[in-house]
Structure formats: C-alpha cells, structure tokens
Amino acid sequence: MTSPDDIGPDEREPEDAGLEAIFRRLIGATGPISVAHYMAEANAHYYNRADPLGAAGDFITAPEISQMFGEMVGLWLADQWQRAGKPALCHYVEFGPGRGTLASDALRAGEQFGFRPKVHLIEGSSRLRQMQKMLIPQATWHDGLDSVPREGPLLIVANEFLDALPVRQVVRAEQGWRERVVVHNGERFMAVAGARPMDTAVPAAMAESEVGTILESCPAASGMAFEIATRLKAQSGAALFIDYGYSAPQTGSTLQAVRAHQKVDPFVDPGLADLTALVDFAQLKQIALAGDVDCLGPVGQGDWLMALGIAERAATLARTQPSQAQALMTALDRLVSPDQMGTLFKVLAYRGPGWPQGEGFGG
C-alpha cells in the first residue's frame, strides 16, 4: 500500500489532466464518444476552471471590448419595452452572461428610459456565477429557462452563447454516413467515422456526398431556440441572438478551439481551450417559423450597431473623455468593421405576438 505522500509530484495527475484521464477511461471502457459528448464535457470543464475572458484569458467578446456594445443591446430592449406599452412586470433573461458585463451595461442604459426588469441569468459555471453576482447582485440564477417565471414578457439576450453548445457531426464514409466520434490512439484524441450507420439522419439530397463530407448540427441550440420561441409565443417579449455564424446551409466542420487568443487543435488538451462552432442562423429562422414567432434578421453585427447609433455614442463618449478618444474609435472599429466582427457576427431576433418591429433590422 502507498500513502498519498509516497507519490512524487510527477506521478500525480495535474488537476488539468483530469478530463483527459476521464475521457481516456470512458473511451477505453465503453468505446468512442460522440463529438457532441466530447464538446459538452470539455466546455463544462473549461468554463468552471477559470475566467476565460479578457486580455489575460483565452478570448475577448464584444461586451468586453467596449461598454458601447451592451449599451446598444440595452437601448434595443428598452425601445422594445417602451413601444410595447411599458409592461410593469417584465424579465431580462440572459443566457451565458460570462462576466456579467453585457447585462450590467445593458441594464444601466435601459434604466435611463425607465426600463427596470427583473433579472434572470442562465449560467452553467459556478465560477462565472460568482463574478456575475459582483456586478448584478439583484439577479436570480437559473440552470435553464424552465425555472424563469411564466408570467410577464421576456426580454432575452444570448451573446456568444449558442456557439458554445455541443455540435453533432456526421461524416460520409465509404459505406455511408456515420456519426463523427472521438477515439484515443494511445497518443492523442482524434475524430473518426463511428461504426453506427446514420444515413437516415441526413437529407436525401445529401445522401451521395463525397466521402469525407461533414454535416454539422447543434441539437442543443435548436432545442433551446424552440423553447425560447414557445415561451415568447405564450408570454410575449423578444429575444436577441448575437453570434458568429452562417446564414445559408453549408457543409464541413466548424468546430474550433481557442486558447490564449490562438487557434489550437480541438482534440488536444480537452477542457483547457474554449470550443465553439459557428451558429446556423438559417436553422434559427426555421425554428421561429415552427414556433410561430416572428423572426428578424439575421443582419451583420456592424450594420445593426450602426443603425442603433453606436457611432454617435462613440463620438459622445470621446467628447466627454478626450484621453479615451483613440481607444473608443479602435473599439468601434473592432465591433463594426466588416474585416473585424461586423459581418461574421450576426444578430437575429425573435418577436412574440403584439411586440413591435425591432430597431436595426430594416423594414
């Protein structure tokens, strides 16, 4: 028998190797796991480990670039609420609020118009919940939409949330379509075609695709979007989805991993990098149709922010803080320029019955 003290530091599993060891054990004992399973576990581990956001972290999001982003979101919501007749009871609901920066900027901007909703934050990471609590102490935290009150309109925001949800991939192998699964070859994890036929999961028109073709879907995002549509239909209100993604169906894997602001291999060091996949905005539109709510957009983040007046806001801020003028213009450029976040990032809204046309979507 060895006591824990007999184990030298080198033999001890470093804390961060935990997930790798679990995956290896699981795959060894029960066989390959799906890419979706891998991504879900890796991200749950990742978001609980540390604060991933900011210059010292792994990636930066729009609300962390500038307060102007959250302010525009807050103005959009407050405008919706005003034109819907200022319902006394209403709920701000944010999915995956990160550090809470967006919620805090949006609520501050909305308050100037009398918009004072109850605040509900849907967050899976207990570590990030703690950070959110420092900025928005009055909020209530939830694991999902289910426990959010069913009375009063919902004003829902999800920025860079859907991209973190697990994607399922099927790949065209020689023998037909297979789910893409993760194996370990003794040295590393890798994604390969699984054994189980998946031909029935693929649209007929795609059946005879070239070997190696990958089709990606995000059942978790679709399920959540449908749940949101159903709740908006019943309670009214609006939802804003902001993310990077595509507007027409496409093939290929969009799974990527980012660590310390660099792209890395998604199958190396699970749980230590942020795994994301592009959001399928065409699918979000389909779900609005199925859920019988109006869908606005998608429009480019740059066009949407400009239509809401972000350039004017930047000019005002620059006048009151001249020393920050250059930094403000740089932030504005990052948020709206087509070669930065302006086009790849898109904004799509759902609108419940009786709610006004949202600003920034044309028409």
Ligand code: SAH
């Ligand atoms: N919206 C923030 C953070 C984006 S990072 C911003 O723009 O800065 C993704 C966020 O979603 C994190 O807060 C993460 O903990 C949360 N998240 C990821 N998957 C989740 C899930 N399945 N359930 C709840 N929250 C999740």
